[in-house]
Amino acid sequence: MNFDPQSIYELISGKLENWITTAIEMLPNLVMALLVMLLFYVLAKIIRKFTGKLLSRVTGNKTVTALIQTVLAVLVIGIGVFFALSILNLDGTVTSLLAGAGIIGLALGFAFQDIAANFISGILLSIRHPFGIGDIIETNDYFGTVQKLNLRNTVIRTAQGQIVYVPNKVVYENPFTNYTKNGERRIDLACGISYGDDLEKVKKVALDAISSVEQRDQDRDVEFYFYEFGGSSINFYVRFWVDFHKHPDFWSAQSEAIIKLKKAFDNEDIMIPFPIRTLDFGIRGGEKLNTMLPDTSSANGSEGNAEGGSGE
Template identity: 75%
Template sequence: METENIYELITGKLEGWLTSAIEMLPNLVLALLIVVAFYVLAKVIRKFVGNMLSRITDNKTVTGLAETLLAVLVMGVGFFFALSILNLDGTVTSLLAGAGIIGLALGFAFQDIAANFIAGVLLSIRHPFGIGDIIETNGLFGTVEKLNLRNTILRTPQGQFIYVPNKEVYENPFTNYTRTGKRRIDLACGVSYGDDLEKARKVAVETLSSLDMRDESKEVEFYYNEFGDSSINFSIRFWIDFDRLPDFLGAQSEAIMALKKAYDKNDIMIPFPIRTLDFGIRGGEKLNRVMEASSNN
């Protein structure tokens, strides 16, 4: 008797499930069609977003991430619609609540990672610098080797690699030396008080104006700026085409050598500090006298 009751119970359950499945079959088919439709829509949107972002940034990491996030978002919406059609609203509510709680917990746990991630996306979209640009940020100077979603990688002139968090780059001022393709070289020098200042200026301007690497679209600028201890000091400026650090260092070196050679040729003196060493017990005694006195004793 008990076996018959169990058999009837199981049979009734199976018949009930079969009846429910037959009744839900139209909704199930509709839900499957919705999932397929959103899957196709996700692929279309992914391709469209990829083409659009490729015109804005060359960073394939950001482009691929944006494509994936949008595709997952569209598929998630389609999945929730399908659950609603199957009268699983409670499941939808539970999933949304769980996702919100998990997202909040992850946000607190990985807020620095999230900040660097968002900063990396914004840097890639706004594109204030590109791969190969020479920048200075947070007291660090180097060439941009790579921009990923967490770090900006710089290579210093000495060859070391520096990993700078994207958040630090985005939130702080930085200098892009290669953005305009031009850079100004400022040289500080001085001439003696006995030299002709007009002649010294003319020689310096003519010398630097004749340099091959100088940008001829901009004039050489010369300014006297102070009376020094042993010289009248000036600064002279000129522009060059700038793409790599050796462009700047080479032009600066050539300018220094050319200016020194021109001043020597025109008998213009560049003073240098002179130090007098006093070896006497009393101030003002000559070194040779001190030596003679010491030898006699």
């Protein structure tokens, strides 16, 4: 093989000349493509800023806001790249990129569908805002205070102090209760009284006792309803409302109501039956013990008389 420096030089110079000629011919298109890229870059920054202001009114989650801003900005810049490639007559490259992006997106969608579902659910929860940080909620058998809402999980601190991570998809797709939303909560106390007690008296005493609970909402009346003839008692509900922002607001009011109701019943000699069989000997209309047992004194007297008679 002969090594000819002249032929190699001519080959290289020819290639360079072709490239330079092509570059000069494409220079206007190249400038136009750069201008298009610059335009879409500026447009992406404007959209990012506008989106941030808009989302700040809809959701207070800064993580979600920043993520949506970034996604929109990348999408706008990506569109600008495709336009720039089209101006440079690289339509084949654009088609290949779109096809590749579609295939990759489909594969990732199948592989990370659970993550994507949690991600989208987190965005929807942040936008709809059914609960906020510090709200007390119950979802999927977990009851506690919301500590954080990120793109994957809703973090809840239970009343026992445990941290629970609930997937956003589960929270979004299932019913949940927000106890903080209304700022108040109703307390239902169930109790029973003896069949021998005066029902009107029981109702009055119970209403007076619950009305004296300090945490009670004074704008709402205390409700009282008898609802059942039980096996050993007549059962009733007494209901009242309290302001509710934290767990102790509910528990302390409920505890105070139980104490006041028990004291009031004790003072008025109203009996709360035990959940066992109660023998009632004249306490509440029952038969007295001395009427149920045989008269032993008379029986002993008869036996004594009989012995004395035989002795004679």
